[in-house]
Amino acid sequence: MASVTLRSVxxxxxxxxxxxxxxLDIGDGEFLxxxxxxxxxxxxxxxxxxxxxxxxxxxxxxxxxxxxxLAPGERxxxxxxxxxxxxxxxxxxxxxxxxxKVARVPREERMRRVRAxxxxxxLAELLDxxxxxxxxxxxxxxxxxxxxxxxxxxxxxxxxLSNLDAKLRVSMRAQxxxxxxxxxxTTIYVTHDQVEAMTLADRVAVMSAGRLQQVGPPLEIYNRxxxxxxxxxxxxxxxxxIEVIAEDGRLNHPLFSLAAPAMAPGRVTIGERPEDMAIVAxxxxxxxxxxxxxxxxxxxxxxxxxxxxxxVAVKAEKDAAVRMGDTVGVRFNRAALHFFDxxxxxxx
Numbered sequence: 001m002a003s004v005t006l007r008s009v010x011x012x013x014x015x016x017x018x019x020x021x022x023x024l025d026i027g028d029g030e031f032l033x034x035x036x037x038x039x040x041x042x043x044x045x046x047x048x049x050x051x052x053x054x055x056x057x058x059x060x061x062x063x064x065x066x067x068x069x070l071a072p073g074e075r076x077x078x079x080x081x082x083x084x085x086x087x088x089x090x091x092x093x094x095x096x097x098x099x100x101k102v103a104r105v106p107r108e109e110r111m112r113r114v115r116a117x118x119x120x121x122x123l124a125e126l127l128d129x130x131x132x133x134x135x136x137x138x139x140x141x142x143x144x145x146x147x148x149x150x151x152x153x154x155x156x157x158x159x160x161l162s163n164l165d166a167k168l169r170v171s172m173r174a175q176x177x178x179x180x181x182x183x184x185x186t187t188i189y190v191t192h193d194q195v196e197a198m199t200l201a202d203r204v205a206v207m208s209a210g211r212l213q214q215v216g217p218p219l220e221i222y223n224r225x226x227x228x229x230x231x232x233x234x235x236x237x238x239x240x241x242i243e244v245i246a247e248d249g250r251l252n253h254p255l256f257s258l259a260a261p262a263m264a265p266g267r268v269t270i271g272e273r274p275e276d277m278a279i280v281a282x283x284x285x286x287x288x289x290x291x292x293x294x295x296x297x298x299x300x301x302x303x304x305x306x307x308x309x310x311x312v313a314v315k316a317e318k319d320a321a322v323r324m325g326d327t328v329g330v331r332f333n334r335a336a337l338h339f340f341d342x343x344x345x346x347x348x
Contacts, residue, residue, distance in 0.1 A: 009058030267342035285329030
């Protein structure tokens with residue numbers, strides 16, 4: 001196991017900064033998720049840790065050793081990719097054991113470690129099959145088995161579940177979380193999926209445009225986002241963000257007005273998560289709106305209403321009697337409101 005430290009790491013291609021001055025400490029045995037939209041720099045950050053990309057500036061430490069000049073094979077890490085990367089002509093056992101064969105581990109020891117790794121990822125009965133005979137989830141477990149068979153100090157995982165269907169992703173998340181806890185190996189996991197980040201991570205590092213936006217435990221980031229980008233990105237459905245004007249002790253919008261907490265006058269973005277808002281009878285909420293659409297989610301209903309040209313999502317009871325075109329009242333939960341500077345996006 002090992003800690004990982006990034007010190008002012010940047011990666012530039014000409015004038016474009018793929019990673020921009022990222023500093024991050026990842027603890028020994030920690031499961032850290034790099035989360036963000038496509039093109040935000042999360043995969044490039046992981047590739048710099050792996051040694052597949054060289055930083056334009058900054059240092060990468062694994063343990064207490066700077067590894068900038070070490071080749072990937074010298075960093076004692078294992079990677080799991082989105083596309084599995086299995087050899088189709090090899091059996092499951094041969095795929096899992098390939099890193100040991102390259103390292104010239106004796107056959108008897110190699111097979112012992114292959115069987116142990118296969119048991120950890122629940123493939124012990126499939127060692128003689130080839131990848132074409134496996135399901136997507138089984139192939140991903142072969143890739144995981146190949147990663148853990150070497151007992152590396154560090155796991156790097158780049159969108160490993162994105163090729164699986166929704167139901168299989170749920171079960172694989174649970175298996176992956178349990179496996180990482182049992183192995184207690186430092187793991188950096190890249191994803192754009194907020195649910196994966198929330199369920200897997202000890203801490204989440206949210207990125208946008210090459211820069212870190214916020215780092216912290218999932219619930220902390222969910223409950224207290226540092227800026228409007230994090231607020232709008234984390235959560236499914238995401239937080240409602242509505243621009244208002246703070247003046248004379250009020251938060252004024254063309255269609256509603258709320259009492260304002262103490263803050264400087266000017267443009268403010270208020271945010272509230274759909275589960276904190278409520279659908280009420282017309283005339284009894286903070287504003288009335290037309291129902292744009294109503295979706296049954298199973299345990300609840302997601303009601304989307306039109307607030308001028310903006311759509312606002314509200315979670316309601318699963319048996320809420322609302323239909324498209326209805327007029328409903330919407331109420332904010334004053335205690336759950338978030339406030340962001342409309343110009344900078346920073347929390348206020």
